[in-house]
Amino acid sequence: MTTLQATATRPGSWRRRLFALAPYLLLAPGLLWLLYFFVWPAAQMFLMSISSGTLDRGFRVTGTLKPYTDALTKFPTQWGNSLVYGGISTTLDFLIGFPVAYTIAFRGGRYKNLLLFLVIAPFFTSFLIRTISWKILLGDEGPVLGFLKHTIGILPVEYSVLYTPVSVIAGITYNFLPFMILPLYVALEKIDISLLEAAGDLYASRWQTFRRVTFPLALPGVFAGTILTFIPTMGDYVNAELLGSPQTRMIGNVIQGRFLQLNDYPVASALSFVLMAGILVAVFVYARALGTEELTG
Amino acid sequence: MDEQKIGRTPDITRRAFLQGTTFAGFAAFLAACSGAEQSSAPGSITVPTAPPVSAAPSLASPTPVPSPTGPLKFANWPAYIDLAGKAAEEEVYSPGSSPTIEQFKKKYKVDVDYEEKIEDNKLFYATIQPQLQGGSPTGWDLIVVTDWMAAKIISKGWAEAIDKAHVPNADSNLLDALRNQPWDTGNDYHYPWQSGMTGIGFNTKVLKQAGIPEPKSLKDLWQIKADKMSFLTESRDTFGLGLLKLGKAADPSSPTILDDLQAVYDDIKPLVDKGLRFTGNEYLQDFAAKKTWAAMVWSGDLASSGTEGDMFQIPEEGLMSWTDNMLIPKGATNKYTAELMINFVYDPKIAAQIEAWNYYVCPVKGADVEIKKIDETAATSPLIFPTPEMQAKFHNFQFLSEEAEAKLDELFLQLSGG
Numbered sequence: 001m002t003t004l005q006a007t008a009t010r011p012g013s014w015r016r017r018l019f020a021l022a023p024y025l026l027l028a029p030g031l032l033w034l035l036y037f038f039v040w041p042a043a044q045m046f047l048m049s050i051s052s053g054t055l056d057r058g059f060r061v062t063g064t065l066k067p068y069t070d071a072l073t074k075f076p077t078q079w080g081n082s083l084v085y086g087g088i089s090t091t092l093d094f095l096i097g098f099p100v101a102y103t104i105a106f107r108g109g110r111y112k113n114l115l116l117f118l119v120i121a122p123f124f125t126s127f128l129i130r131t132i133s134w135k136i137l138l139g140d141e142g143p144v145l146g147f148l149k150h151t152i153g154i155l156p157v158e159y160s161v162l163y164t165p166v167s168v169i170a171g172i173t174y175n176f177l178p179f180m181i182l183p184l185y186v187a188l189e190k191i192d193i194s195l196l197e198a199a200g201d202l203y204a205s206r207w208q209t210f211r212r213v214t215f216p217l218a219l220p221g222v223f224a225g226t227i228l229t230f231i232p233t234m235g236d237y238v239n240a241e242l243l244g245s246p247q248t249r250m251i252g253n254v255i256q257g258r259f260l261q262l263n264d265y266p267v268a269s270a271l272s273f274v275l276m277a278g279i280l281v282a283v284f285v286y287a288r289a290l291g292t293e294e295l296t297g
Numbered sequence: 298m299d300e301q302k303i304g305r306t307p308d309i310t311r312r313a314f315l316q317g318t319t320f321a322g323f324a325a326f327l328a329a330c331s332g333a334e335q336s337s338a339p340g341s342i343t344v345p346t347a348p349p350v351s352a353a354p355s356l357a358s359p360t361p362v363p364s365p366t367g368p369l370k371f372a373n374w375p376a377y378i379d380l381a382g383k384a385a386e387e388e389v390y391s392p393g394s395s396p397t398i399e400q401f402k403k404k405y406k407v408d409v410d411y412e413e414k415i416e417d418n419k420l421f422y423a424t425i426q427p428q429l430q431g432g433s434p435t436g437w438d439l440i441v442v443t444d445w446m447a448a449k450i451i452s453k454g455w456a457e458a459i460d461k462a463h464v465p466n467a468d469s470n471l472l473d474a475l476r477n478q479p480w481d482t483g484n485d486y487h488y489p490w491q492s493g494m495t496g497i498g499f500n501t502k503v504l505k506q507a508g509i510p511e512p513k514s515l516k517d518l519w520q521i522k523a524d525k526m527s528f529l530t531e532s533r534d535t536f537g538l539g540l541l542k543l544g545k546a547a548d549p550s551s552p553t554i555l556d557d558l559q560a561v562y563d564d565i566k567p568l569v570d571k572g573l574r575f576t577g578n579e580y581l582q583d584f585a586a587k588k589t590w591a592a593m594v595w596s597g598d599l600a601s602s603g604t605e606g607d608m609f610q611i612p613e614e615g616l617m618s619w620t621d622n623m624l625i626p627k628g629a630t631n632k633y634t635a636e637l638m639i640n641f642v643y644d645p646k647i648a649a650q651i652e653a654w655n656y657y658v659c660p661v662k663g664a665d666v667e668i669k670k671i672d673e674t675a676a677t678s679p680l681i682f683p684t685p686e687m688q689a690k691f692h693n694f695q696f697l698s699e700e701a702e703a704k705l706d707e708l709f710l711q712l713s714g715g
Contacts, residue, residue, distance in 0.1 A: 055426070136586075140587065162588065163572065247569065261710055262706050
């Protein structure tokens with residue numbers, strides 16, 4: 001009864017309470033989504049990663065750590081490939097993406113939207129189709145190698161790129177480039193031109209302006225871009241599968257193989273956790289190195 | 298008489314030409330072929346057996362004839378069904394491109410969703426296993442898997458029993474040699490779709506250009522530049538041929554099988570280090586792109602979907618033989634339609650039409666007579682009707698003990714980079 005009286009005496013308090021709850025209500029769909037599709041499967045996967053057994057006989061949680069020791073010791077080549085290919089691709093994406101984003105942001109003019117559209121246009125085609133078309137592009141007699149071999153003749157006929165680390169890195173670099181360009185563009189676009197003019201007024205050269213004003217202001221974009229590129233490249237397995245050979249397999253391929261071919265769910269789960277943990281640590285270190293206050297822009 | 302017209306389209310003529318070239322060297326092979334040892338029957342311990350079929354419904358009350366429901370969800374391997382028109386040129390199924398499927402649709406007035414979804418038994422199994430385990434439908438009404446996988450699915454009780462009354466053609470036309478499989482003696486759960494062989498594939502022109510002699514044996518195959526070759530992701534095929542190459546018995550019940558598998562691994566590993574790859578049917582794309590000089594291939598693929606100069610070679614050491622079987626996975630929503638399809642493809646006319654396209658080994662009695670009306674070359678092709686000399690070289694490396702299978706899987710995954 002007291003509550004009833006309270007609401008009667010203070011009309012609008014339910015409203016205030018609703019306002020107080022609003023952030024939580026707005027978060028609820030996202031939280032529920034994460035709970036059901038991330039936390040729950042992750043918990044299940046964790047239990048699987050400390051289980052033993054086979055698919056046909058069933059798995060039992062035994063608390064064994066063997067899947068983790070296997071995950072950490074049995075696949076040095078594939079862990080190495082993931083790190084190297086992911087690192088090189090992210091660097092290449094940055095080197096290619098920064099000038100593109102810079103040009104669109106500062107020199108795009110009225111073509112800005114068109115140029116941005118062109119950056120994401122490839123996404124209108126399936127990821128798989130795009131990767132498979134690299135098979136044709138890099139094929140032994142494809143438009144690149146065929147031209148270099150027969151028209152110019154600077155390459156021996158037997159030379160091939162497809163199914164080597166080069167083609168895997170090329171595929172990854174291509175597929176994740178927009179994830180680098182877009183955050184960089186957003187960061188560069190936000191920069192107040194008058195700051196650059198002020199630098200000029202203070203006798204900074206163009207290079208100095210870029211190094212001491214533009215680039216530091218674009219750091220949040222650099223951070224977001226490298227994270228958005230590096231994380232998926234580390235776990236990628238499609239490029240290594242389609243454009244690589246058994247020697248260029250990455251950790252994503254191992255996880256896929258363990259899950260689908262060997263049905264070795266415990267090791268596959270342990271590998272996934274190690275990968276997640278590794279990426280988290282890397283991101284944390286990277287954030288500290290760049291300075292966390294930059295992250296919020 | 299639509300199907301007759303389709304049989305005479307220009308692309309079929311081109312294919313007939315290709316098939317002619319495919320077997321250019323065949324007579325020489327047959328001459329050289331000696332009666333090698335018979336492949337041993339799979340060890341009885343390791344073959345899973347089918348659960349008993351529940352008693353037939355009481356004879357007193359005849360069940361009403363069901364009507365076909367659709368769309369029939371049919372998962373099969375690439376290069377396995379007859380195609381016409383543009384799809385035939387591209388060698389990829391698209392809706393409306395297969396005379397057999399179209400005739401079925403017309404006859405039973407039911408839609409068929411045919412998909413070339415299977416390139417590897419294990420990979421496909423992984424996509425349906427969770428549903429079967431959980432007792433929910435897989436989304437497929439009819440699937441095609443190789444003997445050992447069919448046996449596995451049936452032994453777990455994950456296949457629907459086929460109602461014999463609905464498949465009279467299959468019941469009477471299945472070749473005797475394919476009956477009485479230890480894992481499903483009465484064909485209660487499966488009927489063969491096609492049989493085939495695993496051997497060496499290469500392109501004469503490409504090899505000539507590269508100045509390399511054509512491989513006649515597995516030993517020759519191992520000598521080819523590893524990064525211009527592919528073996529199969531189907532590990533039983535790759536390791537089976539690997540055993541033959543080393544002169545070991547491709548016999549799952551051999552007491553030394555674990556060591557022998559290890560020996561095959563040691564034999565293939567150097568090739569992998571030099572760039573050997575493992576593929577499913579997608580080796581066809583590499584052949585078309587002249588990327589592959591030679592490969593382990595399945596017998597019909599190059600004849601049906603290859604390019605000029607592609608050859609299937611029976612290795613001197615022997616070859617793998619197998620059968621892919623139609624199963625109705627547990628919980629299929631259109632079971633009756635699936636049975637109609639099984640029955641339909643066991644009509645010798647239809648079987649001949651499929652065979653004349655895909656060049657695999659036909660499991661249907663009477664198809665050899667029917668195929669003469671469609672294509673004379675096909676009627677005499679040893680790919681479709683293997684000679685006794687070839688059959689003497691057949692090996693069956695499928696029904697592995699749990700221990701051997703685990704060893705094989707682990708070794709293969711290490712080879713393929715997983």
